Structure formats: structure tokens, C-alpha cells
Amino acid sequence: MSDLRRPLVDPAGLPAVGVAALPAALAAVTLRGRLALGLSLLPAAVAAFFRDPDRTADSTPVDPGLVLSPADGKVMHAGDPQPGVAPEGEWLQVAIFLSVFDVHINRSPAAGRVTSVSYRPGKWLAAYTAESATENEVSEIALEVPVGDGHRPLIFRQIVGLLARRVVTRVAPGDVVRAGERIGLMKFGSRMDVFVPRDCSIEVRRGDRVVAGETVIARWT
Known part of the structure; x- marks a missing residue:
């Protein structure tokens, strides 16, 4: 896969992001306040653990x-x-x-x-x-x-x-x-x-x- 098309999150992290999305979705319809906000941010936080940024060695010998x-x-x-x-x-x-x-x-x-x-x-x-x-x-x-x-x-x-x-x-x-x-x-x-x-x-x-x-x-x- 070309580095230009590489996903921002490693595929190994997608199941964890999906699991984190479940309480976030539930919180969106049943909760209010700080707890709801915290749970809504959980998928993004988990995705950040699996981020895959480009590095110098990807393009420079x-x-x-x-x-x-x-x-x-x-x-x-x-x-x-x-x-x-x-x-x-x-x-x-x-x-x-x-x-x-x-x-x-x-x-x-x-x-x-x-x-x-x-x-x-x-x-x-x-x-x-x-x-x-x-x-x-x-x-x-x-x-x-x-x-x-x-x-x-x-x-x-x-x-x-x-x-x-x-x-x-x-x-x-x-x-x-x-x-x-x-x-x-x-x-x-x-x-x-x-x-x-x-x-x-x-x-x-x-x-x-x-x-x-x-x-x-x-x-x-």
C-alpha cells in the first residue's frame, strides 16, 4: 500500500475503536453532562493509541x-x-x-x-x-x-x-x-x-x- 493511502489508524486498532464506540453511542442517547462527554470521546482516544503517522524513513533513504x-x-x-x-x-x-x-x-x-x-x-x-x-x-x-x-x-x-x-x-x-x-x-x-x-x-x-x-x-x- 502506498504511504499516501495508508490509513491514519492501524487496522489492528479498529476492533478496539469499535468496542469503545458502543458505550459512546449509549451515552449519547441516555446520559448528559461530563460523563456523557467523556464516553463520547472514548473512541477518539482509543483511535489515538493506534495512530500511524508517516516518518522520515518512509520517504528518505x-x-x-x-x-x-x-x-x-x-x-x-x-x-x-x-x-x-x-x-x-x-x-x-x-x-x-x-x-x-x-x-x-x-x-x-x-x-x-x-x-x-x-x-x-x-x-x-x-x-x-x-x-x-x-x-x-x-x-x-x-x-x-x-x-x-x-x-x-x-x-x-x-x-x-x-x-x-x-x-x-x-x-x-x-x-x-x-x-x-x-x-x-x-x-x-x-x-x-x-x-x-x-x-x-x-x-x-x-x-x-x-x-x-x-x-x-x-x-x-
Whole structure:
């Protein structure tokens, strides 16, 4: 689908918008005052959770030496991996927390080939806690990224939070993705962890705001 014709709300959010419309419609004919107003705005609020704005990477080629943020939100951690969360090997980690007010569409942090996608059911602990990285529902995506004359690994994880009860992943092993390409979403508040090789340069720090498909979070070296 052309980006010019892409819907403003991700299709995965339409059932939730429909459910929210039921009490709004009921309130319109049976209630008055602030409660009626609040319920009437509920469908719009839910639709906002699933908004799908265009980003720079949709129309502008991305420097292959860059790693982009795969999610909107705030950086919770950047640097050496948090204890017990990294895949096997030598990695650096960037962890991003998405509040309910952030865009929840996820994008590929780099161009490359998807080598694996794995899903693990789990708990729904608050996404800003360290335990959420190892205990919560997660979808892990591994990429093989062309860098220079070779290829480098990159791993990122969609992790659901206290309110996010479902992760949507729209890539499969063997798929070739562009940097900044939409690859799925996480419903409501959630967390994204990105792991790059240790010889990469991390370009963000704790507390930074990042935008999916635009903010540079690391560089290949």
C-alpha cells in the first residue's frame, strides 16, 4: 500500500475503536453532562493509541551506518546490558519505554534480512520495571544487517507492559526489511529493547525522547 493511502489508524486498532464506540453511542442517547462527554470521546482516544503517522524513513533513504529507534518513547537504559536480559554474546542495549500517549507502531531499526522471530508468553508487569524484560510477553526479532563488506547481527524485542496485553509482529524469517519500515505494534503502554554488537557507538542516553524511524540510537563502527 502506498504511504499516501495508508490509513491514519492501524487496522489492528479498529476492533478496539469499535468496542469503545458502543458505550459512546449509549451515552449519547441516555446520559448528559461530563460523563456523557467523556464516553463520547472514548473512541477518539482509543483511535489515538493506534495512530500511524508517516516518518522520515518512509520517504528518505537511511544512511546504512545508522541504527534508528524502532519505537517512540523515552530511553530507560543505554549502554551495557541490564543483568540477565541480553541474548548470548557481546552486546550493548538500548531500552525504550512507551507510555499510553506514544505512537505504538514499531519499525525496523536497520535494513536487513530477518533471520528469526520468536514469541514467548509471559506476565504483564509494568514495562518500566527491570523484571518486565525477562518476565513479560515478548516477541524477539533478529536481523542480519549488511555493514561494509560483511553482515552484522541486531536483535530487538517487542515487550508488552501492564496495559499492553498483545504484541503484533508482521515479519517472518527470510523477510527483507528497510530501515524504518513498519514491522508491527504493541497495544498500549509497552517496552522495546534493542541489542547491537559491543563495537557499535550508542548515540542516546537515559531520559532521551526517541521517535521511531527518525532518531538515531546507534552507529555501526
